[in-house]
Structure formats: structure tokens, C-alpha cells
Amino acid sequence: MSTPSQTVGPYLGLGLPWDDGPSVVDEGTPGAVWIRGVVYDGAGKLVPDALIETWQADADGRFDHPDDPRGATSGFRGFGRCPTNDEGEYGIRTVVPGALPGEAPHINVSVFARGLLHRVVTRIYFPGNAEANAADPVLAAVPEDRRGTLIATESGDGYTFDVRLQGEGETVFFDV
Amino acid sequence: MTALSDSGLILPRYRRDPEGTHPPLDSPGYKSTGLRHPKQPLVLLPHKLTEITGPLLGPGRLGEFDNDLTRQHPEEPQGQRIIVHGRLLDGDGRPVPNSLVELWQANAGGRYKHVWDNWPCPVDPNFDGVGRAVTDSEGRYEFTTIKPGAYPWKNHDNAWRPAHIHFSVFGTAFTQRLVTQMYFPDDPLFSQDPIFNSVPDEKARQRMVSRFDLSRTVPEWALAFEFDIVLRGREATPFEDEEDE
Numbered sequence: 031m032s033t034p035s036q037t038v039g040p041y042l043g044l045g046l047p048w049d050d051g052p053s054v055v056d057e058g059t060p061g062a063v064w065i066r067g068v069v070y071d072g073a074g075k076l077v078p079d080a081l082i083e084t085w086q087a088d089a090d091g092r093f094d095h096p097d098d099p100r101g102a103t104s105g106f107r108g109f110g111r112c113p114t115n116d117e118g119e120y121g122i123r124t125v126v127p128g129a130l131p132g133e134a135p136h137i138n139v140s141v142f143a144r145g146l147l148h149r150v151v152t153r154i155y156f157p158g159n160a161e162a163n164a165a166d167p168v169l170a171a172v173p174e175d176r177r178g179t180l181i182a183t184e185s186g187d188g189y190t191f192d193v194r195l196q197g198e199g200e201t202v203f204f205d206v
Numbered sequence: 207m208t209a210l211s212d213s214g215l216i217l218p219r220y221r222r223d224p225e226g227t228h229p230p231l232d233s234p235g236y237k238s239t240g241l242r243h244p245k246q247p248l249v250l251l252p253h254k255l256t257e258i259t260g261p262l263l264g265p266g267r268l269g270e271f272d273n274d275l276t277r278q279h280p281e282e283p284q285g286q287r288i289i290v291h292g293r294l295l296d297g298d299g300r301p302v303p304n305s306l307v308e309l310w311q312a313n314a315g316g317r318y319k320h321v322w323d324n325w326p327c328p329v330d331p332n333f334d335g336v337g338r339a340v341t342d343s344e345g346r347y348e349f350t351t352i353k354p355g356a357y358p359w360k361n362h363d364n365a366w367r368p369a370h371i372h373f374s375v376f377g378t379a380f381t382q383r384l385v386t387q388m389y390f391p392d393d394p395l396f397s398q399d400p401i402f403n404s405v406p407d408e409k410a411r412q413r414m415v416s417r418f419d420l421s422r423t424v425p426e427w428a429l430a431f432e433f434d435i436v437l438r439g440r441e442a443t444p445f446e447d448e449e450d451e
């Protein structure tokens with residue numbers, strides 16, 4: 031039996047942020063974009079004590095991981111981590127992942143916060159991939175009227191992806 | 207152990223934990239869950255490439271005294287010196303080697319070195335309460351630190367958190383990511399703590415309680431506690447080419 035999950039509590043900012051956490055790729059990397067967003071609670075108030083973590087394939091759709099049966103890659107870190115600030119905002123600098131076999135380009139997201147006894151997991155999809163998104167089996171399993179919560183919108187330097195933990199426009203969360 | 211997914215790739219899958227292992231997101235005794243738990247049902251996520259892979263973070267992320275919280279300042283912190291050690295395992299008892307373990311905690315009086323923590327207990331200038339370690343080839347990790355104190359938190363009348371250390375681990379797959387809290391044996395504050403008691407299953411709850419470990423105490427120096435962390439295991443039986451979880 032697994033060790034149970036517990037909340038990160040209000041002081042996650044002590045232990046979890048890294049200086050290079052938001053940088054999945056370095057500044058100046060070709061194709062680099064910022065994915066920014068705000069985390070909201072069920073009253074529409076911003077959440078200043080959350081942490082966003084991202085996990086994704088590289089621009090060619092590959093993971094630097096021994097369980098990816100397609101073989102080794104360039105050493106792409108694939109992981110991003112950013113606490114929300116006093117305005118509930120986070121930002122991750124990365125590249126848009128490539129498509130995976132049978133899946134549209136996406137980024138897995140874990141959200142941790144005070145008041146979350148277990149992480150909640152969502153996915154970021156991209157607005158330019160209408161055809162691939164329409165064929166994606168994970169999106170297809172989401173009620174149509176809620177799919178939009180998983181699709182980022184274009185912004186000045188990349189994409190916007192807000193997270194609504196509860197209530198109106200609640201983000202779709204997954205049971206992993 | 208593996209399944210031929212609809213993409214034609216052979217991929218491992220991870221077992222789901224039995225009901226009661228993890229706290230429900232809606233746990234009214236812990237008031238902050240009220241406006242922060244999703245109310246819509248979770249959508250089942252099949253285990254594909256993004257789920258069965260994950261960040262493999264290791265030695266590159268460690269500084270010299272990251273696993274000794276008593277040596278991060280010129281002077282030693284106040285409090286009871288302890289060794290906290292254990293193994294990072296998957297659900298089949300296999301060690302998870304070369305894997306990052308992060309922790310953060312309050313000082314001996316129960317105060318965090320955080321701008322939002324302002325209860326009347328002094329900050330210890332010689333204690334940051336932040337540590338990192340990487341598991342060895344057998345999944346073992348070890349920290350030297352100070353036993354944290356209990357602290358009040360206003361969740362309910364006269365609410366006190368039992369002494370605890372926050373732990374963050376990755377395992378080898380996105381499915382295994384875990385943040386938990388380590389508690390100390392026989393804490394009289396367990397009975398009134400809605401966070402500890404948010405875990406429905408009694409046996410699962412006891413997995414968060416460390417064990418006093420006389421064999422690892424250091425004479426004239428430090429007490430010791432053992433805390434193994436168990437992550438989800440892989441499916442033991444092969445699956446057909448369908449997503450049937």
C-alpha cells in the first residue's frame with residue numbers, strides 16, 4: 031500500500047521552488063514560449079500559495095526516459111516548476127511539445143496548494159492543433175462543454191492557461 | 207507488467223491505490239479544502255507516454271549541506287538533533303535509486319522561516335528548515351535535522367498541527383509523484399488533527415508515522431527515526447490492447 035498524500039500546506043514556498051524551476055528551456059532557445067496563468071479558487075479569488083509543475087515531451091514528441099520505448103533523446107529536462115506569486119500567477123518557459131503516437135501535443139500539469147490534500151492533475155493542449163485535438167482520445171473522454179478549460183489561448187509571448195480549482199468554469203482534472 | 211497501448215508501443219501501467227489510501231479532496235474538517243477542491247468528477251487518465259515517464263532528477267540538484275540541516279549556518283540550530291532516514295520504494299518493494307527527495311519543516315519551536323508564519327515563537331537564525339537528498343543505489347536517503355515542534359494553525363478552536371516534516375518525491379513516472387508529511391510516533395496531537403485524519407484508512411495513516419530507530423541513533427549526538435516512502439507499483443499482469451482501467 032502506498033504512502034498517503036498530504037497537503038503542501040501554506041509554506042511550500044520554503045521547500046519546493048528552484049531558481050531554475052520555471053525554465054524548462056534556457057532563454058534564447060529556438061521556439062521558446064512562456065506559458066502563464068493564474069490559479070483561482072471556488073470564490074474566484076486568486077491562490078497565492080500554489081505550485082504548478084509541468085511534464086512534457088520535447089519538440090519532437092520524445093521523452094528523455096528509459097521507459098519511452100522509442101529510444102534516447104537529447105537530454106531534454108521536460109520538467110517545469112513555479113510557485114504562484116501574490117497575484118496567483120505562475121509562468122513556465124518551455125517549447126511546445128511535439129505530437130505523441132495517437133495523442134495531440136500536450137503538457138501534463140500537477141497543481142499543489144494549501145487546501146489540496148492531494149495534487150490535482152490537468153493537461154494543457156494548444157489552440158493551433160484543431161485537427162489533432164479533435165482526434166485526441168483524452169480530450170474525447172472529457173465532456174464537450176468542458177474541453178475548452180484544457181486548451182491554452184495565445185498571448186504576447188506564448189500562451190495563457192488559467193486554473194480554476196472549483197466552480198464556474200472549473201478546470202477539468204484527471205484521475206491518474 | 208506492460209501493455210500494448212493503442213499506439214502500438216509496449217508501456218508499463220501503474221496500479222491504482224486502494225480506496226482510502228489518500229485523503230478525499232473534499233475534507234470538510236480541513237477548512238481550506240472548502241473553496242479549493244474540484245466539485246466536478248475527475249476524468250480517468252489512461253497511462254500513456256506522458257504518464258509513464260517523469261522527471262529523473264538527481265545529483266545535479268544537490269548542494270554540500272543539503273542533507274544536513276544542522277550545518278547550513280555558521281552556528282548550530284536549537285533543538286533535538288535527529289537523523290531521519292529510510293528508503294524510497296515502489297509498491298512492489300523495489301527501491302527507487304538516484305531519485306530526488308526534498309523536505310521542509312518548522313524549527314524546534316514549531317516556527318517556519320516563512321514571511322507568512324507569524325505566530326509568537328522565535329525564528330531560529332541558524333535553521334532554514336529546507337533539505338534535499340538523492341537516494342542511493344538501494345533507494346536509501348538520510349537527513350540530519352532538528353525535531354520540529356508542533357504549531358497552532360487556527361483551523362478550529364485551539365488547533366495544533368502534530369510535529370511533522372513535509373516530504374516531496376518523484377519516483378520514476380508522472381503517476382508516482384507524491385508530496386506527503388512524516389509524523390513522529392505516539393503524538394498526542396493526532397486525535398485532533400484533520401490533516402492527519404483526512405486519510406481514511408487506518409493502516410495507510412500509519413504509513414505516515416516514522417519509527418523510532420534506536421539502531422541508528424548516534425551516541426552522544428543524535429536520535430534517529432526511520433521513514434520509508436512507498437510509491438505506486440506497476441501492474442503485475444499483462445493487459446490487452448485497450449484502456450480498461
Ligand SMILES: [Fe+2]
Nearest residue numbers: 039367370372
Ligand atoms: Fe507544516
